[in-house]
Amino acid sequence: MNIGEIAKQAGVSRSTVSYALSGKRPVSDDTREKIQRVIDELGYRPNASARALANGRTSTIGLVFPPAGNHYTGMQLDFIGSVVEAAAAYDYDVLLSPSGVDSDRSFQRLLGERRVDGAILMEIRLLDDRVEHLLAENFPSVCIGRTAQPEDDWWVGLDHTALAAACVHHLADLGHRTIAFVNRPERLLRAGYESAHRGLDGFTKAAAERGLTVHTYTCEDDAPSGQTCLERILRDDPATTGLVTLNEAALGGLYRGLAHAGRHVPRDFSVTGVVAARWAETVTPQLTAADVPAAEMGRLAVELLVERLDQPDASPRHQLLVPPISLRASTGPVGTAAPVSLVPDPHT
Structure with a gap:
């Protein structure tokens, strides 16, 4: 199924269908509804590459997340899952790039070929060449973590x-x-x-x-x-x-x-x-x-990136989270004979 078949079924030109899908030019409500009925009946799904060429968006964000070792830890997988779930709520797909230091080839392809609209970076270093490169390229990105000089970056971090x-x-x-x-x-x-x-x-x-x-x-x-x-x-x-x-x-x-x-x-x-x-x-x-709070941090990172994509001229924003200590059962006074119940002081 392609745009030509949709145009034939709807009795309009190919360009009218293209404009209705991309929004680049106004199309009357009646014509738009007619085209949408045909799309629904035929089950048409626009090709991602063609859509990107038409509107300049891939509807995909990159998650640049190199494993710290030879495998992902449970916490790292929690972050990956939280970003994917949050992105889906905005109708974005996520492309995972396990790019490490020195802006390797995978990272360069992600940017150079414009496979994604923006990127979320994780495993942040105090001096991070990936962040510096994205800043120099003015490529929309958000960090989960902070560099040594985070003032010019978009990020969400844990203190x-x-x-x-x-x-x-x-x-x-x-x-x-x-x-x-x-x-x-x-x-x-x-x-x-x-x-x-x-x-x-x-x-x-x-x-x-x-x-x-x-x-x-x-x-x-x-x-x-x-x-x-x-x-x-x-x-x-x-x-x-x-x-x-x-x-x-x-x-x-x-x-x-x-x-x-x-x-x-x-x-x-x-x-x-x-x-x-x-x-x-x-x-x-x-x-x-x-x-x-992996889920919250992933959600906030996606929200910041979507905001940056929608408002290219917006000033950098960031959020630093300081969750409270959850008192459970692994700590107690020195030399106690038995475990004790720890109750947080509401005044501290």
Whole structure:
């Protein structure tokens, strides 16, 4: 089925059908309705490439999301799903591009061939060549995350600095004096991943404010690495009674390491961190954590990109989210004989 057949059935010219579909020129309501009836009867679906040529839009957005390692973590898949779902609500398809550093060929094709109307970038680095390139090209894009100088960018971010600090203060308020920080893998820290750096910064500054003894670690994104990391924590300083983590993929291994060491959570050891709610609730006891709002962040990123596409001259906008710590069952006062119920102070 093509435009010529629709024109024949509707008794109009091919150009009239084209104008009715693209909106480039006015068509009377009666003619438009006649054409639409034929389209509905024949089940016509315009070719995506032809539609893009006609109206300058592909109705597709790119999600530039390189896996941090050799696989996507559960949290990363949550973000991908949230962007796809939010885009569908605006009648956009999503093209996933696993482009990494140095603006590789996949990334260049995405832009150079105009396969998408705009892009959402994830796994943001403090110095990110992809963001700089898009800014120079004036290509519509939104970041989930922040660069070191985010003033000129469109982005939605999570305040890892404030959240890691809040976790430290929570443990300090419970009497913990020696705590550890379990970060993302070393290679991501070296690459400048903003969440890893900002989380570490918030942890160290808050610990210094509270006069705590701390040890910081990097950990691969998997459970066996989490268990190995926990064993190292206890070997380095057996007096450690709590930890903060940004690494949800290693969480199960951290718990397993504590169990093998005979440390009861939370009676002997408290665990907290910045983790998506559904992962915090899969461990036993459930994790006290600043829940990463993946669905909300994906939705906000799509909304910002659609706004930018509809208003090309709009000034950059951004949103920084600071979700509260959800008090569950993995943290408690030092030396308690049994788990305690933690009730948040409504005045803080």
